[in-house]
Amino acid sequence: MDITTLRELRLSQRELLRLFNKVFRYDYVDLPLLETLTVLDPNYRDDDLYLALENGEVRSIVFLGLMRMRIPKDLEERFKGLAWLKAVGCVNNSAPHLDKLLEYVEDRLRCLGFTKVLVYGYSPWYLAPGPDVRYEEVIRVLRKRSYSLFTAPVDYLGEEAEGGGRTVDYLVDMEHFYVPNNVIEKRRMLEEQGYKFEDVHGPAVEEVANWVEKHFGFVWATETRLSGKRPWAGVVVARKLGGGIAGFAVYGATTVYRFGPIGTEAAERGKGVGTVLLYEALMRIRLSGVRIAVIPWTGHLFFYAGVPGVCGIRKYFIFQKKLS
Missing domain, CATH: 3.40.630.30 (Gcn5-related N-acetyltransferase (GNAT))
Incomplete structure (x- = not known):
């Protein structure tokens, strides 16, 4: 050998x-x-x-x-x-x-x-x-x-x-993925309260990455910055009334079919912001032409289990x- x-x-x-x-x-x-x-x-x-x-x-x-x-x-x-x-x-x-x-x-x-x-x-x-x-x-x-x-x-x-x-990936068959009506309604209600959801990509990602580093640490900020270097990737950002960031969801950072990371500011949790961000980011992966999307490296089983199209779980040590 x-x-x-x-x-x-x-x-x-x-x-x-x-x-x-x-x-x-x-x-x-x-x-x-x-x-x-x-x-x-x-x-x-x-x-x-x-x-x-x-x-x-x-x-x-x-x-x-x-x-x-x-x-x-x-x-x-x-x-x-x-x-x-x-x-x-x-x-x-x-x-x-x-x-x-x-x-x-x-x-x-x-x-x-x-x-x-x-x-x-x-x-x-x-x-x-x-x-x-x-x-x-x-x-x-x-x-x-x-x-x-x-x-x-x-x-x-x-x-x-x-x-x-021990951790898992969720696999999502995008042929069967859709945004449920309750999520559409949740987004409408948030927008009526002054929230805005926008797609950020390219050099503009740096502002979001700085916010992510402050609230979630170096690793998630590094992955967020990586999305700014890929032409298919980006970040869905939720902004509060006044323009401040309430949450983010990255898509396509490490490869085109991967979702995440995702997070919301502590004071904004429980309002449905994270749920809307999840579906917005997954839809962008779908619109990139991906058949099987991956929600990687997670222990948040309940949050992701209800996503339409979930077709498998990969387990890792x-x-x-x-x-x-």
Whole structure:
């Protein structure tokens, strides 16, 4: 078995895209998502992607996420000594290759001074929240190597960790999606009270991102800013009478079919603002030509379960390990 990196292997973008979809067979990696994982991640280097080969064929992948960008000082302590594995996978019957590759990467991280690792939990430049529960070989290898479910009440990115090491995606079949009459009526009533709902995209997203950072933190603000860089993406914003922001819902930030994040100001909750934002953002995904939309990485089961067209749930584990 040989271990190499993407830099050494020199795969083209097309070859890398096909490789990801071969190894991560329960994930659907399109070009926008691949760009999110690589060139749009300010921390990305092509020698962070490690591959195990047998007779020239890739058998397993471990993709590091190391925080190299400037971050708020209040998060520096949370990130101290932490590395992410933002993608871990292997083709069928390749558990031994993944085991050896993980051992190699862990040794490298120890040499670099890292003391703990998270698999995945790497928002917003993520393949998925964590390994899909159907990747049985991957999960078996992780547990063999003493990885455990992430259990901290607040995650390393400073957001509430809903469900700890277990989380889900909702899949929405947009052929059956529609805006219910009660949501249409709710929007009408809010507009009569002076609320306005508008679509923000491009450079104008920065104003919204600054508000999001103040109310919801660095990670959600970073994902909001990412939407301003994608031609299909944007933010639906609810504004109060007078122009102040009451809430927001991002669509298409990491790839065209993904929804979120979404949030409303604490004083505005319970009025239906978030519900209207949810449907407005999902409708924009539908109008982008998407067939299956994804509401990712959530524990708010009741809020999303009633969306017309919900056709499936994907379940994930997020793992952690101390290296010292």
